[in-house]
Structures are given as C-alpha cells and as structure tokens.
Amino acid sequence: MNIYPPPKAFRLHDCWTATDSRLVHVSYSISPRLRRAINSFCQKHHLELAEKIQGRNVLVTINRVNASPQSYSLKNTNKGITLEAANDDGIFYGLATLDQFITYSGSRLQCFTIQDQPDFECRAVMLDISRCKVPKMNTLFMIIDNLAALKINQLQLYVEHTFAFKQHRTVWKNSSPLTAGQLSEIRDYCYDRFIELVPNLNSFGHFERWLRHPEYRKYAECPDGFVHPLTDKRVPFGSTLKPNQKSLKLIAGLYDEYLPIFDSQYFNVGGDEPWELGHGWSAKQCEQKGTAQVYVSFMHKIKHMVEKYGKQTMFWADIVLKYPESIKILSEDLTALVWGYEADHPFEQECKQIASRDLSFYVCPGTSSWNSITGRQTNATKNLNSAAVNGFKYGAKGYLITDWGDHGHHQYLPISFGGLTSGACHAWNHKAARCITLPDAIHRIWLPEQEKLSTLLVQLGEIPDGIDVGLRNASIFNHLLFWDMRKETIFSKKLTEEQLGVLQQQLWELFEEIDVMPTTLVSNELSNALCMAIHSLDRLALFRGYGNHARDPKKTMRDIIARHRILWKMRNRLGGLAESNSFLYQSEKCL
Incomplete structure (x- = not known):
C-alpha cells in the first residue's frame, strides 16, 4: 500500500478490521473548521459522524493527545481505527492519510500502524498567475483540493498585475485579473483545507507590466528601457522601480487595497532580479554606497510598511546571495526565499550562508515545467531532492515549490503534476520521497481515472x-x-x-x-x-x-x-x- 506523502513510520499487520460499523466518533469538542473537514471525509466514504455512540461499535475514533504540532498517529486493529493528534492540523493530515488508505483498500481494511510528522513546518506551493495564465476558479479549487491531499499548508499566487486594483485598470484590463471577492473566496476555500493563502505581490523588480504604460514610466529606474542581461536584447520599457519615496507611495497604495484580504502572517514582496538597479536613477547612490546597501535599504523600507499590516516579509534571496556582505545588514525578522531550479543548484552553499545569519528561510525549488513544453521531470526530481536535503540540513522553516509560466506559459497544467507531487512528498518526508513511484502518485492524487496517462x-x-x-x-x-x-x-x-x-x-x-x-x-x-x-x-x-x-x-x-x-x-x-x-x-x- 502506497501513501503520498509517505508516512515516517508505516507498518502493515497480518490481520483485518472485523467491524462493519460506519460510525466516526470524536472524543472531544472540535472547531467548526475541523468538523467541516470530518463531515467531508465521512460524506466521501459513506460514513456517519456520531456525537454519541451509546455502546455502538465505531469504525474511526478521533482523540486529542499531547504530541508534536502537525504530527498524528493512526492505528487500525480488528476493532477499528484510532486517529490521534495534538491539534486540528494533525487530525486533518491523519484524515488525508486515512482517505487514501480507505480509497485504495477496497472492501476490507488491513490492520496497520502509522506514526507521522512533517520534515518542514511550512510546505508551500506558488503558482504563477501573472505570466499569461490566470486559472478559472474551478481549476484553482481542484488544485487546492489535491494540494491539501498532499499535506501542503501554504499557497501563494504570484501576482505582478493580475489583481483588479481599483485605481489601476490600465495595468490589468486585458489580463482577466482576480478580484478582491474572488481572492476572499479562494482564501476561505484554502482555510477549510488547512492551507494558508499567503499574499504575493512583486514590489521592486519584475514591475514591467506596470512600467510599460506611459503613466507609470516615472516610477522606473530606467524609463526608456534597458538591455536585458539574460538575452542581450533591448527591452523598450523598465522592469525595476526607482528605490525612492514615490515608488514607496505607489506600492503603499497597492498594499492598502491588497493586504487586508489576507489573514496570513506572511507577505511575499518579491524583490528578485531588479535588473536595472544602479544603471539608471540610482546609479549615483549605488556607486557611493554600493548596490547591496541601496537594495537592502529599500527592502527594509518595504518591510516597515508590511509590518503595519501585522505581517512578516518574505523576499527572494538572490540579490543578498549575490552580495554576501548584505546578509550581515539584513533585519533578522525577514524570511529569505532561497530559490534555484537546476539539478545542480548550489542549495548547500546558499542555505549555509543564510543560516549563518540565523535568518528564517525557505528553500524554493521548482517543478521544471516552464520553458519546457513537455516538462523536465529528471531535472525536477534532482532539484526538488537537493532543496529538501539541504533545507532540512540547515534548518529551513519552509519548502516552497514554484511553478512558473515564463514566456507565454505554453506548458499545460498536467505537466506540473509530477513536480508538485514529488515536491510535496519531499516537503513532508524527504528521505522516503526519493523512493516514491511517481506515476502511481500522480494517478492517485491527480488522475484517479487515468492510470495509463499518469505513466505517459x-x-x-x-x-x-x-x-x-x-x-x-x-x-x-x-x-x-x-x-x-x-x-x-x-x-x-x-x-x-x-x-x-x-x-x-x-x-x-x-x-x-x-x-x-x-x-x-x-x-x-x-x-x-x-x-x-x-x-x-x-x-x-x-x-x-x-x-x-x-x-x-x-x-x-x-x-x-x-x-x-x-x-x-x-x-x-x-x-x-x-x-x-x-x-x-x-x-x-x-x-
């Protein structure tokens, strides 16, 4: 019997559950959210949540015990199943495991014992909804359901311009953006599946969707464009904000409208790849103070704005890793996102650098779906594994699986299933994740009616x-x-x-x-x-x-x-x- 993600300790016994009961009983008072989750589990498997059992046999008993946060235990004997955890999260993850076990066991349940807990406290996925594709609501809900089954507990939707800011229609008018009401609906849908919807809005670099419009050129570091360092081709508009007060005022207005939608404790402000920094408006500052100092100073000002909303700032760590001296002057209450997408990305070196400063950090590998058409599963597998091994070794708080859509987002959603599934398994149990049967995992989580397609x-x-x-x-x-x-x-x-x-x-x-x-x-x-x-x-x-x-x-x-x-x-x-x-x-x- 395969379970995804693989439990830490899973033992099958040579006996079978004898009870024919369809009752589920919780031995303590539970929250409305957990009650909804248990009711959903019961409905799927034709079970009944019983408030009082009055001597009747019970198939599943749920108890609260002293244990590590997010951990759970499952024990199935010939008398029935016992699920125990310290909090609602642990119960939910136990139900996710039990759901797979019941679904693929048929009419008889073999006895088993499971002891389980995650390797990473925060297990996240980031979907790119700015490079062309904004998923329909039912697509997002399907993805969220399957991520919950994989015990993912954070979701980010990468936004450059695909939120319908009231005062900035010019920027988003042709992108079919998400509205505040729709984001609220997604937030609530995530909440019921024990997923935290983390706001994500790039706030320094990757601002080209704004700066290409004449009314926003005044905010650009290089308003007349720049030569892109990756392609050596000229881009006719800027992509990076001037690190000045006017830019801060612009993004403060965006935060005022965007951040109140979210109840997450985190906010990913981006900050990666400010290609033009030091080559335009800020050239003199960067020459005098150093590019690293100018960058960190502006990011700290953004952090102070974010604090007004009671949130902790997340940022992509590529620039501070490029200028190691900047790590020493970073505020300790930032969360660094250490990203890289190739099989040989130096996660060990970078995690060690960030950990030396005692910064909270996530490792951020990718699905390798973008710029591929067909996927690059071999690269993804190695990249996801390296991030998990080194993130775990150096004490990363989180593991964020990125799924980008560069240059037109031509890969179809199923191309990402392998990376999302393998990554979720690494985030929960990185040692066992190396040994999973990926086609079987995709079949069970994403394509239950299409086993052959999962293999192909x-x-x-x-x-x-x-x-x-x-x-x-x-x-x-x-x-x-x-x-x-x-x-x-x-x-x-x-x-x-x-x-x-x-x-x-x-x-x-x-x-x-x-x-x-x-x-x-x-x-x-x-x-x-x-x-x-x-x-x-x-x-x-x-x-x-x-x-x-x-x-x-x-x-x-x-x-x-x-x-x-x-x-x-x-x-x-x-x-x-x-x-x-x-x-x-x-x-x-x-x-």
Whole structure:
C-alpha cells in the first residue's frame, strides 16, 4: 500500500478490521473548521459522524493527545481505527492519510500502524498567475483540493498585475485579473483545507507590466528601457522601480487595497532580479554606497510598511546571495526565499550562508515545467531532492515549490503534476520521497481515472533530460519551437542527426499511445504538447534539409495554435491567451 506523502513510520499487520460499523466518533469538542473537514471525509466514504455512540461499535475514533504540532498517529486493529493528534492540523493530515488508505483498500481494511510528522513546518506551493495564465476558479479549487491531499499548508499566487486594483485598470484590463471577492473566496476555500493563502505581490523588480504604460514610466529606474542581461536584447520599457519615496507611495497604495484580504502572517514582496538597479536613477547612490546597501535599504523600507499590516516579509534571496556582505545588514525578522531550479543548484552553499545569519528561510525549488513544453521531470526530481536535503540540513522553516509560466506559459497544467507531487512528498518526508513511484502518485492524487496517462506523463517529462545540449531552465523542445530559424544556435548545434531521430521516435511513440486512448482533457493537452515538441524538432530537420517533410509545417503550427486556444479556455481565463499565442504566431512566421 502506497501513501503520498509517505508516512515516517508505516507498518502493515497480518490481520483485518472485523467491524462493519460506519460510525466516526470524536472524543472531544472540535472547531467548526475541523468538523467541516470530518463531515467531508465521512460524506466521501459513506460514513456517519456520531456525537454519541451509546455502546455502538465505531469504525474511526478521533482523540486529542499531547504530541508534536502537525504530527498524528493512526492505528487500525480488528476493532477499528484510532486517529490521534495534538491539534486540528494533525487530525486533518491523519484524515488525508486515512482517505487514501480507505480509497485504495477496497472492501476490507488491513490492520496497520502509522506514526507521522512533517520534515518542514511550512510546505508551500506558488503558482504563477501573472505570466499569461490566470486559472478559472474551478481549476484553482481542484488544485487546492489535491494540494491539501498532499499535506501542503501554504499557497501563494504570484501576482505582478493580475489583481483588479481599483485605481489601476490600465495595468490589468486585458489580463482577466482576480478580484478582491474572488481572492476572499479562494482564501476561505484554502482555510477549510488547512492551507494558508499567503499574499504575493512583486514590489521592486519584475514591475514591467506596470512600467510599460506611459503613466507609470516615472516610477522606473530606467524609463526608456534597458538591455536585458539574460538575452542581450533591448527591452523598450523598465522592469525595476526607482528605490525612492514615490515608488514607496505607489506600492503603499497597492498594499492598502491588497493586504487586508489576507489573514496570513506572511507577505511575499518579491524583490528578485531588479535588473536595472544602479544603471539608471540610482546609479549615483549605488556607486557611493554600493548596490547591496541601496537594495537592502529599500527592502527594509518595504518591510516597515508590511509590518503595519501585522505581517512578516518574505523576499527572494538572490540579490543578498549575490552580495554576501548584505546578509550581515539584513533585519533578522525577514524570511529569505532561497530559490534555484537546476539539478545542480548550489542549495548547500546558499542555505549555509543564510543560516549563518540565523535568518528564517525557505528553500524554493521548482517543478521544471516552464520553458519546457513537455516538462523536465529528471531535472525536477534532482532539484526538488537537493532543496529538501539541504533545507532540512540547515534548518529551513519552509519548502516552497514554484511553478512558473515564463514566456507565454505554453506548458499545460498536467505537466506540473509530477513536480508538485514529488515536491510535496519531499516537503513532508524527504528521505522516503526519493523512493516514491511517481506515476502511481500522480494517478492517485491527480488522475484517479487515468492510470495509463499518469505513466505517459512521466515518460514524456523524462525525454528532454535524456540529451544534454547545455540549456538551463528550458528544454530543447521549447528552445527550437521559438527559434527564429535564421541560423543554428549554440544549443541546436549540439544535437546530432542521430539524437534528433531518437527524440522524434520517442515522441511519436508516445503520441500514438495517447492517440488510441479515450479522449479526455488531459489526453488532449498531452497530445498538443507532443505536437509542439515534434514540430520543434521538425523545424531543425527542415533547416538542415533532413529527409522528406510530408507535413506542411505552417499548417501544423496553425493547428497547434487552434488547439492551444481551445485547451487554454478549458482551465484558464481568456486574458493572457493572446499574448501566449503571439509567441506561437511569431514562430509560424519564421518558417
């Protein structure tokens, strides 16, 4: 019997529960939230919550005991099941485990003993809802339900411009943003599933969605644009706020409207990748005081604003790690988010640096879904494991699984299932997480009616990592799909004709397997992802003049775009679709 996340201690006994009772009894007075959770559990499994048992047999007895926070124990004997924990959280996690056990045990329950508690106090997921995709409410609720089953207890929705600020319609008008009422609904839905909805609003860098508009250019460090250090291409507008009082006044107004929606004790203000800092308005300051000092000073001013709302500031730690001297001047009541997304990211070095300052911190790996089309499951598995091992070693308070949507968010939601599932298992029990059967875990948590697709999903995600062409934070499929085809890149040159043929065969074999399966939303999503990946390789073969090309590449691309439009609207709001498709249209023009 597999349980996800794997319990710390799980022993099956050679006996079976004899009682035919359908009663659940709680031996103490419980909170309304826990009562709702128990009632939901009972409804799913056709059980009855009994206030008084009066000598009747009971299937599940729930007791409160002295134990570690969030821990629980489950014991099933021939007389029934006992669930014990110190608090509501522990009872909820015990119910999540018991739910899986009952669901996959059939009509007979084997006796067992479980002792369990998490490795990380805070187990979080961050979904990117600013790079084009804003999920529909029912999509978010589905995700939240499954994260709760995986014992995730924090959720962040990454916001740059996709909240409907009353005074800033220009910024969000084409993005289908979340409203205050909808965020409140999401917050309450999370609360009932023992998940804390943590506000997330980038407040320094990654402000390009605002600064591209003429009325906001005055806030930009470089209002006339800058050369992006990652691409060496000129961006015609800024992405970083001036670290001055006017910028603070702007974001203070945003906080006034945004933060009262949340009851979380935390607030992620971002602060990562302020690319232009020191190259525009603040150049003189940075030259005199040092870029690190200017950065930390502005972040401390943001922190003081956040404190007015009774919240603790979270921030991405890339800049302070780049300038180690800045770690010494950081306020001790900040929570640093140590992020990195490659298999070889130096989590040990970075965790050690942050821990040396006694700062509270989270490790933040990723699902490796973005810039991939098909996923990069092998990379994700190693990245998630390294973050857990080193976060646990150096005393990280939390483990945050990030799921980004860079450059058009072309990966479909199921591509992230493997990373979210593996990451949740690492956050709870990092040693056992290395040994899980990932297709089975995806099947049980996300795709209960689609076992074969769960296997194909993992196989698809493992293909791009099989051939190393030196790409970082992307797959060869994504790279070639959006390649301008003017000349070969340093990465495409490393792909031999033989390797190209092997990749094409692997993709076609998966496509044919999916093509004969019953049609579902997930099968359609994987089918179009495969079409994108196959087309990406066809582009290189066409450029090099390999073989015959019976398929019209332009028609293939138009078909991909048409299906992408349909599939997008199944799970997401319309805003952002035009931008996502613009990348695909540009790819078609290059043929």
